[in-house]
Amino acid sequence: MQKLSLFIVVTAFISFSSLALDRTKIADSVQDVTPLLNGQVAPKATLQSVEGNAVSLKALTMDKPTIVIFYRGGWCPYCSRQLAGLKDIEGKLDDLGYQILAVSPETPAQLQEQKLQTKFTVKLYSDAELQAISGFGIGYYVADQQRDAYKAKKNIVLNNDKATGTAVLPAPAVFILDQKGIVKFNYVNPDTRTRISPELLYQAAKLSL
Numbered sequence: 426m427q428k429l430s431l432f433i434v435v436t437a438f439i440s441f442s443s444l445a446l447d448r449t450k451i452a453d454s455v456q457d458v459t460p461l462l463n464g465q466v467a468p469k470a471t472l473q474s475v476e477g478n479a480v481s482l483k484a485l486t487m488d489k490p491t492i493v494i495f496y497r498g499g500w501c502p503y504c505s506r507q508l509a510g511l512k513d514i515e516g517k518l519d520d521l522g523y524q525i526l527a528v529s530p531e532t533p534a535q536l537q538e539q540k541l542q543t544k545f546t547v548k549l550y551s552d553a554e555l556q557a558i559s560g561f562g563i564g565y566y567v568a569d570q571q572r573d574a575y576k577a578k579k580n581i582v583l584n585n586d587k588a589t590g591t592a593v594l595p596a597p598a599v600f601i602l603d604q605k606g607i608v609k610f611n612y613v614n615p616d617t618r619t620r621i622s623p624e625l626l627y628q629a630a631k632l633s634l
Contacts, residue, residue, distance in 0.1 A: 453566055460562045463609060466607055467602055477533040489523065490601065493600045496597060507620040514626065521630055524546070526548050528595075530594065555586060567594055597613070597617055599613075
């Protein structure tokens, strides 16, 4: 519990430093993202289900507390391990009344190729229009050279911002929202290899009720 308290203090301090910045703007790099702070309200955003059906984030989160996990895509091994690791806390989160939404910039067709090895009902959603990713303040531009390398080496096709034609990814992030859409907890790490541990997420979920 002491580690959790220290973590929350450090996270809040880092987030507070960007209080005055525009969180809807796509950042130039992952180090420059300016995520929503605790106490702020989740943005209006329309997502797509795996089947391609449009649904508002508000409609998805108004009935129960929600853990929103932003991940880069099914191609990302760190993201896949994070989602698979939910099996360690899935029952306890269910008992607390939570649902989990996993959101990525991939298309519904790409989402259909992903299979989560967990009994917990993790719902995958596409944010190909980047509404939630930009609204939560976690989107960043990927350099053309890096985008081309993803395509050439691993056949990974990244989603582009329509306004600029530049590829965009979300900084790996977790937000806990209440039924009013208020952020009760956030975890955003500019190191794209690092994820919040399942146990720390569970403790944060308990404290956020």
